[in-house]
Amino acid sequence: MSDATTTSRVAPRKRRIPRIRWRGAASIASFFVLWHLAVVTGISGFAELPTPVATLRAFFAEYITDAGYWHSWLVSFKRVLYGFIIAQIFGIPLGLLFGTSRRFRDLFFPVFELLRPIPPLAWVPISILFWPTNESSIVFITFIGAFFVIVINVYDGVGSIRNEHLWLARSMGASRLSIFRRIMLPSVIPSIAVGMTLGIAITWNVVIAAEMIASDSGLGRMTWEGYVSSTPEVVLIGMISIGLAGFLSSLTVDWIERRMMPWQRNR
C-alpha cells in the first residue's frame, strides 16, 4: 500500500514514442498509390514506367547485393566530398579576405563576380580539356558548384559582423590577431554553415549532371544508363538513390554545423 502511494507521487515517465504524423504518412502513402494506379491504368507517359512494387522488387532482387550499385554510391559520394571539402578550403579564406581586405577585394572581386554567374555545368567542357583525368574534372565541377556560394556567404558574414562586437574587443586591448581569431572567425561561423548547407545541395545537383555528361561511373551515370538501356526500374532506383544520398549528406552537414555552433544548441 505504501509502495503504491510513493510510486503514484512520482510523475509517470513520458514514453518516448514519437507521435506518428498521420497527415504526412497519408500523403506519402497516397503518392505511391497514385503512382501505382497511374502505371496500372496506363495514363500517358506512365505506360513505360514500372510500378512502385516492381521497382522495389527489382531493387531487392538485383541491386541491394550488387557491388556495382554500391560502387556507384561510393564514387558519387567521393566526388561530392572532395569537391565540397576543397571548396571549403579555398572558399572560406577567400571570403574572409574579400571581407577584411579592401585592397584584395578591389583587386580580385571583379574577376570573382565575372565568373560567378556561369553555371557550374557550363564548366564541364573546359574542365575536361583542362584537367588531366576525367575524375579530376568532375571533382572540379563539383568544387565550382559549392565554391561560389561559400565565398559569397563568408564574405557577407564578415560584412554583417556587428561593430559593437569588434569595438568591445578593441576596448579590451585585443590585438588584431586575437580580434580575428576570437571575434571575426566565430562571427562568420553561422555564415559558413549557411554556405555549407547550400553548397552540399548544389554539389549533388552538379555531380549528377556531370556524371551523366562526362563520366562512366556514379549514381548519375547509372541513372542515365538505365534510360539508355530502356530499363526504367534502373532510372527510378537511381533517382531514389540520389535523393537518399543528398538527404544523408544534408543530415551530416547539419550535424557538423550544430557542432560548429554549440552556442546555438539551446535556443
Place this chain on the structure above:
Amino acid sequence: MGSGTESAAEELKGHIVIRDLCKGFVDKDGHREDVIDACSVEFEPGRLNVVMGQSGCGKSTLAYLLAGYVKADRGSIEIDGRPVAGPGPDRVMVFQETALWPWMTVTDNVVFGPLVRNEISGAEARQKAEVLLERFGLIDFKDKYPDQLSGGMKRRAEIAQALINSPDIMILDEPFRGLDVMTRELLQEYYLQLFEDTRLTTLFITSELEEALFLADRIYVMEEAPNNIRQALDIDLARPRSFEVTATERYLELKQQAMNLLYADSEITE
C-alpha cells in the same frame, strides 16, 4: 569645478575634458551632416554624469568618440590630461544592445579582457570573474551562453565584463533601454549601488528623465548640433539613494527644472 572636495577629486580618475569637438557624417548622396558641432563640455571624475537628450541628437556619437571607436573631425577629448587616441581598457562601454559575444560562455566573455592583454593567468582571471559574477547574481549562469540569459542578466554580465578591466571610466549608452520596468528599476539600483561603492566615473546616456534623476550627480542636456550641450543640472539628492528619493519634494523640484530645460526649445505643434 569641485564643490569643496578637492582632495578627494585628486585621487579620482577619469576627468574628461572635451573641447570644440566636431563630428559629422557624410550620407550616400554626399551630403554632410554635423552630429556634433563645436561641443565643449567637462565631466568631473568620481561622478555619475548623465547625458540626456532625444534620439538623434548625437548622444551615442559622443559616447563612441569618448570610447575611441570613431575619430573626431576636429577638437579634442582629454582624460586626466591625456588625449584620447583609440579605444582602451581604461574606458569600457556598455552598449544599447547586448554586445556579449554569443559564442562565448558568460565566464569566457568576462575573462576576455584580462586574458587578451596577458595580464593575469587563466586561473586568476576565472577567479576574478567568479567574484564578479557572484556579486551580480550570475554565478549559476557562468557556463551558459548569452542567448540563454534574460535581458537583465545580459546587462549585468556586461557590467561584470567591463568592471574586470578596472576601468577609470564606465560609458553606458542607454544600457537599460528595452527592458521591462521592473528589471530596469532593479538594474538602476544595481548600478547606483555599484557607483556609490566605487565612485567609478560614469558617463551614462539615457533618454528617460526618471532614470537620469535617480542616478545622476549631474544631468547634461544634449540637443542637436550646433548647440550640443549647453545646459546642465546638478542633482543634489543625497547619496546613498534609494527609490524613496523619488517621492521627496526636492526630487519633484528637480524634475520640474529638468523638464523646463529639456522642453524649453521644443514647440508643441498640433
